[in-house]
Amino acid sequence: MVLNTDINYLQGVGPKRAATLLAELGIRTVEDLVTYYPYKYVDRSRFYTIREANENLPYIQLKARIVRFEKRGEGRSQRLVATIADGTGTMELVWFKGLKFVTERYRINQPYIIFGKPQRYGRLLNIAHPEIDILIDGAEQKIQGLQAHYNTTEKMKSSFLNSAALHKMIYTALSDPTLQIPETLPDDMVRQFALMPRHDAIHNIHFPKNVQLLEQAQRRLKFEELFFIQLSIIRQTKLREQKYRGYIFGTIGDMFNRFYHECLPFALTGAQKRVLKEIRADLASGKQMNRLLQGDVGSGKTMVALMTALIAVDNGFQACIMAPTEILATQHYQSISEQVAHIGLNVRLLTGSTKRSERETIATELQNGSLQLLIGTHALIEDNVVFKNLGLVVIDEQHRFGVAQRAKLWAKNIQPPHILVMTATPIPRTLAMTIYGDLEVSVIDELPPGRKPIATYHYFDNKREALNQFLKKQIDAGRQVYIVYPLIQESEKLDLKDLENGYQQVREAFPDYKISMVHGKMKAADKEREMTAFAEGKTQIMVATTVIEVGVNVPNASVMVIENAERFGLSQLHQLRGRVGRGADQSYCILMSRYELSNDTRKRLQIMVDSTDGFVIAEADLNLRGPGDIDGTQQSGLPFDLKIANLAHDGKILQTARTVARDLLEKDPELTNEENKCLTLQLAKLTKSIINWGVIS
Ligand code: ADP
Numbered sequence: 025m026v027l028n029t030d031i032n033y034l035q036g037v038g039p040k041r042a043a044t045l046l047a048e049l050g051i052r053t054v055e056d057l058v059t060y061y062p063y064k065y066v067d068r069s070r071f072y073t074i075r076e077a078n079e080n081l082p083y084i085q086l087k088a089r090i091v092r093f094e095k096r097g098e099g100r101s102q103r104l105v106a107t108i109a110d111g112t113g114t115m116e117l118v119w120f121k122g123l124k125f126v127t128e129r130y131r132i133n134q135p136y137i138i139f140g141k142p143q144r145y146g147r148l149l150n151i152a153h154p155e156i157d158i159l160i161d162g163a164e165q166k167i168q169g170l171q172a173h174y175n176t177t178e179k180m181k182s183s184f185l186n187s188a189a190l191h192k193m194i195y196t197a198l199s200d201p202t203l204q205i206p207e208t209l210p211d212d213m214v215r216q217f218a219l220m221p222r223h224d225a226i227h228n229i230h231f232p233k234n235v236q237l238l239e240q241a242q243r244r245l246k247f248e249e250l251f252f253i254q255l256s257i258i259r260q261t262k263l264r265e266q267k268y269r270g271y272i273f274g275t276i277g278d279m280f281n282r283f284y285h286e287c288l289p290f291a292l293t294g295a296q297k298r299v300l301k302e303i304r305a306d307l308a309s310g311k312q313m314n315r316l317l318q319g320d321v322g323s324g325k326t327m328v329a330l331m332t333a334l335i336a337v338d339n340g341f342q343a344c345i346m347a348p349t350e351i352l353a354t355q356h357y358q359s360i361s362e363q364v365a366h367i368g369l370n371v372r373l374l375t376g377s378t379k380r381s382e383r384e385t386i387a388t389e390l391q392n393g394s395l396q397l398l399i400g401t402h403a404l405i406e407d408n409v410v411f412k413n414l415g416l417v418v419i420d421e422q423h424r425f426g427v428a429q430r431a432k433l434w435a436k437n438i439q440p441p442h443i444l445v446m447t448a449t450p451i452p453r454t455l456a457m458t459i460y461g462d463l464e465v466s467v468i469d470e471l472p473p474g475r476k477p478i479a480t481y482h483y484f485d486n487k488r489e490a491l492n493q494f495l496k497k498q499i500d501a502g503r504q505v506y507i508v509y510p511l512i513q514e515s516e517k518l519d520l521k522d523l524e525n526g527y528q529q530v531r532e533a534f535p536d537y538k539i540s541m542v543h544g545k546m547k548a549a550d551k552e553r554e555m556t557a558f559a560e561g562k563t564q565i566m567v568a569t570t571v572i573e574v575g576v577n578v579p580n581a582s583v584m585v586i587e588n589a590e591r592f593g594l595s596q597l598h599q600l601r602g603r604v605g606r607g608a609d610q611s612y613c614i615l616m617s618r619y620e621l622s623n624d625t626r627k628r629l630q631i632m633v634d635s636t637d638g639f640v641i642a643e644a645d646l647n648l649r650g651p652g653d654i655d656g657t658q659q660s661g662l663p664f665d666l667k668i669a670n671l672a673h674d675g676k677i678l679q680t681a682r683t684v685a686r687d688l689l690e691k692d693p694e695l696t697n698e699e700n701k702c703l704t705l706q707l708a709k710l711t712k713s714i715i716n717w718g719v720i721s
C-alpha cells in the first residue's frame with residue numbers, strides 16, 4: 025500500500041465513513057489519515073483519586089460516582105453541575121451544552137471512569153465537559169500506557185466516528201506491512217539534527233511506546249512542518265524580490281522639509297525618528313518596501329504614515345492610507361488635512377458615504393495626478409478607484425483587513441507600490457516570522473513624552489457603587505468615560521440586550537449626565553453622530569460595544585470601564601484600554617467581571633492589571649490561548665493550519681527550522697541539488713495551501 029491510497033480501500037472504512045472523513049476533516053488518502061495527529065495523550069496507566077487531583081495536573085482519569093445533578097445559572101450562563109465522590113473527596117463536573125442528554129445518559133451512583141482536565145473555580149475543583157465511560161470490573165487493567173486522542177466533530181460523533189474509531193483506522197493503516205512512509209528531508213539534515221526518521225515518527229506519534237519516543241516523534245514532525253513553511257515563505261519572498269523592482273524615492277523634497285520645519289505640532293520621539301530612517305532607507309533602496317510597523321496604541325504611528333506619504337509625494341507619486349472603519353478614516357482625514365493645510369497638500373477622503381460629486385472629483389484628480397494623498401476605508405480598493413501613479417500604500421490596523429482585500433490594493437499598479445502596514449496589536453516574534461516570512465518589521469517602542477501609564481484595576485460587582493462614585497468624580501472634573509460591553513458574533517442578539525440593559529442602568533446611575541451609545545448594528549450616520557457628540561465633549565459617557573476598539577481618539581476621555589471583561593481576549597482588552605491615556609491626565613481602566621473565573625481568565629485579567637506593554641501582553645496571550653485565537657490572526661486566519669507545531673511553545677524549533685531553510689536556499693536557491701530534490705515534491709503540496717502574507721501585504 026502506498027501513502028496515496030484512497031482510504032476507501034482501507035479495511036473497516038468503506039464509502040460512507042470515507043465521505044464523512046473527507047467532508048469533516050479533509051482526509052482523503054492514507055497519508056492524510058496518518059498525518060492527522062492526536063491533540064492529546066491520556067496516561068491511562070494510572071487513576072487519580074479526587075483528593076490527589078489539582079488544577080496543575082494535565083488530563084487525568086478518576087473512578088467516581090455521581091452523587092447528584094443540579095442546574096445552575098440562567099440564560100447564557102446556565103449549566104449542569106454533577107457532584108462526584110470517590111471516598112477521598114468530592115468535586116464537580118460541569119456542562120454548558122447538551123444538558124438534557126447528560127442527565128438522561130448518566131445515572132446517580134453508577135461508577136464511572138471520568139477523564140478530563142481539572143480546573144479550579146473559586147474553592148472547588150471541576151472538570152468541564154468530561155469524557156465518561158462506564159466502569160466495568162477489570163476493564164481498566166486492559167488499558168495501558170499513553171493513549172492518543174483525536175479531535176472529532178459533532179457530525180463524526182453522531183456516525184460513531186469518534187476518537188477511538190479513528191485510532192483504530194490509523195492502527196489498521198500502520199500495521200499494513202507493505203505501507204511505505206518515505207523520508208521527506210535530506211538524509212544529511214536528518215542526521216545533523218538528530219531527527220527521528222519519518223516512518224518511525226509517524227508510528228510513535230499515534231502509538232507511543234514511551235514518553236521519550238513520543239517526544240522525539242513530536243520534535244521531528246514539528247520540525248518538518250515548520251521547516252517546509254519557512255522554506256516556502258522564504259523562497260517566495262526571494263522570487264518576489266527578483267521579479268519586482270521598487271520605485272526609488274531618492275529625494276527628500278519641499279513637502280517633507282516644509283512640513284518638518286513649519287508644521288510639525290510636536291517634536292518626534294526617538295522611536296518615530298528611527299522608524300522614519302528605516303523607512304527612508306527602504307524607499308531609496310530600489311527594492312519594493314514591505315514593512316510592518318508595530319507600535320502600541322498612542323505611540324504616534326499616524327505621523328510616521330503621513331511623513332512617509334510626503335516622501336512619496338515629493339518624488340512625484342501618489343499615496344493612500346487605508347483605515348478599517350469610517351470613523352477612523354475620517355479622524356485621520358481631519359487631523360491630517362489640518363496638519364498639512366499650510367503646505368498645500370491635496371488630500372481627500374473616500375469612504376462608503378462619500379457623496380457622488382466628491383467621488384467624481386476624486387476620480388478625476390486621481391487620474392490627472394493632482395490628488396496627492398487619498399485617505400479612506402476599503403472603498404479604496406474598489407475597482408473603479410484608479411490612480412495615475414500610486415507609489416505608497418499605508419494600511420492602518422492591518423489585522424482588520426482580510427488577505428484578499430490587501431492583495432487587491434497591491435494590484436493597483438503594474439509595478440507594486442511600497443507598502444507600510446501598521447498595527448497596534450503587537451505580534452509575537454514567532455508568529456510574525458511564520459505569518460509574514462521575511463517582511464521587515466519596525467517597532468515604535470516609546471510613547472510621546474508626558475503620558476502617564478494607565479492605572480488598571482479588576483473589580484467585581486460588589487464594587488459597583490464605589491465605581492459609580494469614582495466615575496462621577498472624574499466627570500465632574502471635566503473628564504469623559506467609556507463603558508464597553510462585549511459583542512461576540514454568535515450571540516449578537518443577547519449581546520445587544522446586554523448593551524441596552526447596560527445603557528438603562530447607566531442612565532439610572534447617572535441621571536445628571538449626557539450619554540452616547542454606539543454599536544455595530546447602528547446606521548453609519550447614527551454612529552457618526554453619537555461619536556462626534558462624544559468627541560466634542562457634548563456627552564460625558566459613551567456606552568458602546570467593541571466597535572470603538574480601533575483608533576478613535578478622544579484625548580479628554582480618562583476612564584475605560586470594560587464590562588464582562590472575562591469575555592474579551594487580552595489583545596482586545598489592550599486595544600480598548602488604549603482608547604484612554606491619550607491626554608496628559610492620569611487615566612484609568614476598570615475591568616469588571618463576574619466573581620467565578622477560570623484560572624486562565626484570572627491570569628489574563630491579572631496580566632492586564634500588571635502590564636501596559638503591548639508586547640508582553642501579546643506573548644502572554646499567545647501562551648494562554650494559542651495562535652489560532654490571537655486577535656488579529658483569527659479574523660484574517662492564519663495562512664495555513666498547523667497540524668502539530670504550536671507557535672506559542674515551539675519557538676526554538678521554529679528558529680532552527682528557519683535558519684536551516686535560509687541556509688539551504690542560500691546554497692541551492694532552485695533546489696536542484698540531488699539531495700534536495702526530495703524537498704520539491706513536499707513543497708509543491710504545501711505551496712498550494714500557504715498564502716504568504718509577506719508577499720501580498
Ligand atoms: P497610534 O500609534 O495609536 O495610531 P496616533 O498616531 O493616533 O497613535 O497618536 C496618538 C496621539 O499622539 C495623537 O494625538 C498624536 O497627535 C500624538 N502624537 C504623536 N506623536 C507625538 C509626539 N512625538 N509627541 C507628542 N504627541 C504625539
Ligand code: MG
Binds near residue numbers: 325326420575
Ligand atoms: Mg492609529
